[in-house]
Amino acid sequence: MRLFIALHFDESIKEVQDQIQKENAGFTFPKDFHLTLKFLGETDKVDEIKKKLSEIEIDPFEVELSEIGVFPSPQSVRVVWVGVKDGSKILELQKKIEDSLLDFFPRDERFHPHVTLARVKFVKDKAKLKENLGNVKVGERKFKITDFYLYESKLTPDGPVYSVIDFRNL
Secondary structure (H helix, E strand, C coil): CEEEEEEEECHHHHHHHCCCCCCCEEEECCCCEEEEEEEEEECCCHHHHHHHHHCCCCCCEEEEEEEEEEEEECCEEEEEEEEEECCHHHHHHHHHHHHHCCCCCCCCCCCCCEEEEEEEEEECCHHHHHHHHHHCCCCCCEEEECEEEEEEEEEECCEEEEEEEEEEEC
16 A cells, blocks of 8 residues: 555635646646655555554644745746644654654655645746746635544546545544
């Protein structure tokens, strides 16, 4: 199974996503919104992972969205994302997940908390895309984080399809 661990965000993020103007570039848009805490890849260790995740303890916390950003760079946009303000609690949870799974998976030092809004297939005009993304208003969007999820990701021609395998209440 191809697995990852993530926080789930509700559909209100779609209001931010809808501000991305589509005439300037080709996009694919995710059908659900999540913040990946750890990508596990192909593994058959589902039961072991569930057990380790069940041992993690952290109190529920609040996350506020921040600015729009892109990966890998403004000159070569492949992903449009929204970040989080003060990601200290997310970083704490992510570190606990990393530590709990060290027996099975290497530590990922490149963690950057974000929620993917769109994947970019092509760009007609980089300057217009940059201007458009600069005009996207995130506003004050806060989310109460009370759980995290173990997802399976199945790759299809229409994009990945995510299924919840397990979840853990905080």
